[in-house]
Amino acid sequence: MTASPRPRFHYTVHARDGRARTGTLAMARGDIATPAFMPVGTAATVKGMLPEQVRATGADILLGNTYHLMLRPGAERVAALGGLHGFMNWDRPILTDSGGFQVMSLTDLRKLTEEGVTFRSHLDGTKHLLTPERSMEIQRLLGSDIVMAFDECTPFPASHDQARTSMELSMRWAARSRAGFDAGGDHAARAALFGIVQGGVYEDLRARSAEALQAIGFDGYAVGGLAVGEGQDLMFQTLDHTVPHLPDDAPRYLMGVGKPDDIVGAVCRGIDMFDCVLPTRSGRTGQAFTFAGPVTLKNARHRDDPRPLDPRVASPAAAYSRAYLHHLVKAGEMLGAILLTWHNLAFYQTLMAELRQAIADNRLDAYAEAFLAGYRGGDI
Numbered sequence: 001m002t003a004s005p006r007p008r009f010h011y012t013v014h015a016r017d018g019r020a021r022t023g024t025l026a027m028a029r030g031d032i033a034t035p036a037f038m039p040v041g042t043a044a045t046v047k048g049m050l051p052e053q054v055r056a057t058g059a060d061i062l063l064g065n066t067y068h069l070m071l072r073p074g075a076e077r078v079a080a081l082g083g084l085h086g087f088m089n090w091d092r093p094i095l096t097d098s099g100g101f102q103v104m105s106l107t108d109l110r111k112l113t114e115e116g117v118t119f120r121s122h123l124d125g126t127k128h129l130l131t132p133e134r135s136m137e138i139q140r141l142l143g144s145d146i147v148m149a150f151d152e153c154t155p156f157p158a159s160h161d162q163a164r165t166s167m168e169l170s171m172r173w174a175a176r177s178r179a180g181f182d183a184g185g186d187h188a189a190r191a192a193l194f195g196i197v198q199g200g201v202y203e204d205l206r207a208r209s210a211e212a213l214q215a216i217g218f219d220g221y222a223v224g225g226l227a228v229g230e231g232q233d234l235m236f237q238t239l240d241h242t243v244p245h246l247p248d249d250a251p252r253y254l255m256g257v258g259k260p261d262d263i264v265g266a267v268c269r270g271i272d273m274f275d276c277v278l279p280t281r282s283g284r285t286g287q288a289f290t291f292a293g294p295v296t297l298k299n300a301r302h303r304d305d306p307r308p309l310d311p312r313v314a315s316p317a318a319a320y321s322r323a324y325l326h327h328l329v330k331a332g333e334m335l336g337a338i339l340l341t342w343h344n345l346a347f348y349q350t351l352m353a354e355l356r357q358a359i360a361d362n363r364l365d366a367y368a369e370a371f372l373a374g375y376r377g378g379d380i
């Protein structure tokens with residue numbers, strides 16, 4: 001019996017609890033259980049982890065970055081080496097960010113025009129141009145499964161007028177991204193394209209942006225322009241007046257988020273996908289996430305602590321004491337960064353699995369309340 005062909009992109013909601021949903025995003029390279037957390041693999045690697053180890057933590061999809069890979073090793077070179085999947089030996093879905101956010105956050109010599117953004121590489125100072133069309137071409141060369149529209153992440157704070165002008169540019173770029181993606185031949189036939197809602201913290205602009213994107217038509221909708229310093233309250237308020245304007249039958253992705261309590265609150269507000277460098281970057285700087293809150297292993301209080309980090313989190317780190325991890329971090333030993341990265345990714349995937357189950361059991365509010373009560377600000 002021939003296996004049914006894999007779908008290009010098919011989102012199914014299995015259960016709802018308030019505004020939250022749990023579902024499956026079926027794609028050519030595999031299924032993604034939502035709500036999902038995407039580990040960040042910026043330079044074609046989830047730092048310090050083999051791909052099979054990332055998969056073992058429960059990740060169904062990774063994030064890659066147009067900006068970093070176009071500069072090094074180059075999109076055409078990655079394409080010649082089997083695309084990002086062949087290059088980094090990850091055969092499941094990869095979502096790639098479109099580059100605009102990274103240009104604005106990593107370079108200072110840049111020029112923004114209607115056409116796109118010219119900038120100098122933070123690596124060697126060479127000059128580059130990113131346009132919606134070139135961003136689509138790069139993401140196609142990478143072999144991305146979920147392509148992000150090329151947008152401008154509106155800085156925070158921004159006046160209503162600044163946010164409107166920025167959002168309107170992003171909407172024109174969204175239309176050009178759609179056309180550029182659709183001209184991508186075979187790649188477009190098996191990948192998906194997400195639009196990105198902008199509009200700062202302004203309800204009217206967010207609603208207009210959501211409507212403009214739906215008029216163009218995308219497979220999924222990201223909420224951009226957040227996790228840029230606005231703080232959790234303003235982020236949640238913005239979600240409260242943005243998510244209702246998004247189509248109910250498409251996945252919603254909150255870019256760059258976030259801390260564990262950010263994710264819990266955003267899932268309760270209807271978000272289905274997340275990415276953040278926090279678990280991996282914190283792991284390398286000696287910080288561990290636990291359900292009792294974050295722990296800074298460098299702190300002397302852990303010097304004689306025989307306990308593992310968190311019995312609810314399964315990873316190789318569970319075989320070691322906090323005292324040993326404290327020692328590794330103090331000594332600057334590689335194994336410290338490796339074990340904490342692994343633990344943190346496993347923590348995030350455990351949190352996502354518990355959120356999916358809580359939604360399925362229609363007890364999300366109770367779960368969220370219990371999580372936040374147990375998750376003290378910790379000592380991070």
Ligand SMILES: Nc1nc2cc3nc(NCCc4ccc(CCO)cc4)[nH]c3cc2c(=O)[nH]1
Binds near residue numbers: 151225226256281
């Ligand atoms: N295309 C596009 N990409 C984005 C990526 C983002 N990433 C964020 N926030 C990440 C914030 C962030 C940065 C670093 C750390 C680790 C240590 O603090 C954690 C979070 N906001 C974002 C907004 C956009 C956006 O509008 N458009």
